[in-house]
Amino acid sequence: xxxxxxxxxxxFSMETFNTVRRFTAFTPIKYGPNPKRPGSKSFDRYAKYxxxxxxxxxxxxxxxxxxxxxxxxxxxxxxxxxTKAVRITSLTPKDVQKxxxxxxxxxxxxxxxxxxxxxxxxxALAQEEAWMKKKIELVRQTAKELxxxxxxxxxxxxxxxxxxxxxxxxNCRLVAHELAQRILRDKAKKGLKVTEEDVTRVLxxxxxxxxxxxxxxxxxxxxxxxxxxxxxxxxxCSGYGITPPTCRYKAxxxxxxxxxxxxxxxxxxxxxxxxxxxxxxxxxxxIHRDANNNGPSAIRAFGxxxxxxxxxxxxxxxxxxxxxxxxxxxxxxxIKKKTLIFDGNxxxxxxxxxxxxxxxxxxxxxxxxxxxxxxAAYLKRECGFNWPTERGVAAMRRLCGSSR
Numbered sequence: 001x002x003x004x005x006x007x008x009x010x011x012f013s014m015e016t017f018n019t020v021r022r023f024t025a026f027t028p029i030k031y032g033p034n035p036k037r038p039g040s041k042s043f044d045r046y047a048k049y050x051x052x053x054x055x056x057x058x059x060x061x062x063x064x065x066x067x068x069x070x071x072x073x074x075x076x077x078x079x080x081x082x083t084k085a086v087r088i089t090s091l092t093p094k095d096v097q098k099x100x101x102x103x104x105x106x107x108x109x110x111x112x113x114x115x116x117x118x119x120x121x122x123x124a125l126a127q128e129e130a131w132m133k134k135k136i137e138l139v140r141q142t143a144k145e146l147x148x149x150x151x152x153x154x155x156x157x158x159x160x161x162x163x164x165x166x167x168x169x170x171n172c173r174l175v176a177h178e179l180a181q182r183i184l185r186d187k188a189k190k191g192l193k194v195t196e197e198d199v200t201r202v203l204x205x206x207x208x209x210x211x212x213x214x215x216x217x218x219x220x221x222x223x224x225x226x227x228x229x230x231x232x233x234x235x236x237c238s239g240y241g242i243t244p245p246t247c248r249y250k251a252x253x254x255x256x257x258x259x260x261x262x263x264x265x266x267x268x269x270x271x272x273x274x275x276x277x278x279x280x281x282x283x284x285x286x287i288h289r290d291a292n293n294n295g296p297s298a299i300r301a302f303g304x305x306x307x308x309x310x311x312x313x314x315x316x317x318x319x320x321x322x323x324x325x326x327x328x329x330x331x332x333x334x335i336k337k338k339t340l341i342f343d344g345n346x347x348x349x350x351x352x353x354x355x356x357x358x359x360x361x362x363x364x365x366x367x368x369x370x371x372x373x374x375x376a377a378y379l380k381r382e383c384g385f386n387w388p389t390e391r392g393v394a395a396m397r398r399l400c401g402s403s404r
Contacts, residue, residue, distance in 0.1 A: 012069040014109060014125065018116055020068050021106035025056030025091060025099040028080045035076050056091045056099045065106060107223070113210075113283075114221045131282065131356065136168060139205055143175045146182070150174070165207065165245075172207025173249050179205060180251035184258065193262035194255060200302045202255055203358045208281050217285040225283040230256075231276035231379055232371050234292050240371045242379065250382050253277055257384035260362055265298060265339040267399055272298045272341075273392035274362040275371070275385060281358045284308070284351065287322050290344035290363070294388070296396035297344040297363035301335045305355030310335050313347040314401045322347055335359070341399040364388045 031050035036043035045062045052058035055068070071077055091099070108116040111128040115121065143150055151167040151174075165173070180202045187194055208226035218225060230246045230253040246253055256279075260272045274297075290297075301308060311330040325347055332351070333340045342348065344363055368376070368388060379385040386392070 012073060012109060014112075014116060014122055016069050016073055017106060017108045019072060020065065021103060021108075021116075023055045023068070023103050025054060025059075025096040025103075026082070027055040028053065028082055029055050029058055029077050030080050031058075031077045032075075035074070054091075055103070056096060059099050059102070060091065060095055065102070110210075113224055115223070118221050128282075132168075135172065135204065139172050139175050142179060142205060143171070146175065146178050148175050148178050165209070169207035169209065172205055173245065173252075176202050176205035176207070177249040177251045180255040184251060184255055187258075194259040196259075196263070196302065199256065199259050199360075200358075202252060203279065203302055203360070204356070206252065206279065206281075206358075208279070216288040216291065217283075219284055219286050222283065225285075226281035227278065227283075229276055229278050231274070231383065231385060232365050232368060232375070233276060234365055234367075240365075240367075240375075242375050246379070246383060254382070254384040256360060256362075257386065260298060260300075260339070261384075261386065263339070265341050265399075268341060268395060270392050270395035271386050272362055272396065273364065273386050273388040274298070275364045275368045275376075275379065275388065276362075278361040278363065279358065280361075282356065284353060285349060287311070287325055287347055287349040289316070289318065289322070289347055292366055293344040294364040294366050294368070294393070295343045295345045296341065296393055296400055297361055298339055298341055298396070299335055299359060299361045300339040301357055301359040303356040303358045305336070305353045305357040307351050308336065308353030308357045309333055309351040310340060310342075311349045311351060312340070312342050314343070316346040318345060341396050343397070343400040346400075364393070 029052060031046075031052070034043060034046050034050060036046050045067075049058045049061035049063040049067075052061055052063075058068070108121075109125060111132060112121060112125045113128070114124060140150075142148075150171045183194065183198045183202070186192075187198075206228075209228050210224045211227040212224040214225060214227055217227075228245060229243050230249075231243065232240065233243050234240055256277055257274075264271060299310065301310075310333045311327060312333060313325060313330050315329070316325075330347075330349075333342075344361070350359075365371075376387065380387055
């Protein structure tokens with residue numbers, strides 16, 4: 001059964017994380033009686049590390065950061081005052097360095113996109129938790145209606161078909177995929193177009209990855225953002241290929257591609273061409289230029305929100321320092337009401353907003369001909385990508401400088 005509320009199980013409070021991350025290898029610790037179920041693996045592990053006199057010794061004897069958090073909240077150990085005696089330890093200097101680095105690397109509760117010390121961190125986490133709780137409840141209800149079997153609760157991440165994701169993320173994606181399939185079948189049967197409402201329903205279910213790789217778009221103070229790419233991608237490690245979630249949840253990119261073709265942007269005399277789709281939730285990208293992007297792209301935002309317009313510098317020379325740009329020189333587009341064709345290689349940013357905002361960008365990677373023919377054929381056949389042609393790209397490029 002999907003988690004009904006975040007902050008339970010392996011999730012801990014800000015206060016707990018803040019306490020544990022301030023531990024050092026020499027922080028005194030005193031464990032109480034073994035509270036685990038006799039015969040269980042956790043009972044045997046606790047029996048080993050309960051003898052520790054310091055946090056460092058405890059970690060060396062088998063405890064984990066999650067154990068320190070869980071057992072602190074339960075009161076399974078105490079933190080005596082520091083004494084010189086704790087310096088008499090079995091830890092080597094290398095052990096101490098490794099343990100202190102591990103403790104210092106603690107990021108905080110899942111869902112917290114900024115430092116725990118940042119101003120407004122607690123409020124930001126509360127907002128994210130409320131959004132995720134609402135999403136998970138929607139997923140549960142929709143799964144019941146569609147008769148989708150959900151993953152059981154799990155403490156570990158899941159790995160299958162090359163897709164690394166949490167149970168919550170997988171369940172959200174499974175339900176989004178199933179709903180997308182049904183919408184597509186129903187529309188095809190009735191000869192109807194995919195609507196904005198159809199897309200919004202699916203996107204609200206989608207399970208987003210916490211992406212820390214988009215350094216150029218991260219708003220000030222953010223460590224990661226909710227962002228996924230479906231379709232073709234150029235990876236630093238594996239070169240040109242297809243992102244794993246694309247194949248596992250192929251009905252989602254197919255639905256998005258069908259929508260953009262059924263609802264061609266105003267002024268465009270050809271269908272939108274693209275190799276990839278980027279979907280983003282609840283963050284306002286700072287001013288940036290897209291990399292590994294052929295340029296001409298389409299963007300639309302969905303959800304219930306206010307603000308969130310796209311600032312676009314159509315006269316950008318691609319060389320000027322972005323820090324010198326002024327909002328006064330940018331075009332401001334309401335992409336909630338109208339799909340915009342723009343050049344992703346030119347400077348753009350997102351205005352502040354309130355509410356749930358999910359943006360979708362249809363774009364083409366550079367040198368897409370380097371993608372394996374079999375992969376390109378799959379994306380066109382199974383996911384509905386309208387592959388770039390000179391004519392299609394030219395049609396989109398003609399609108400990139402428009403101030404519509």
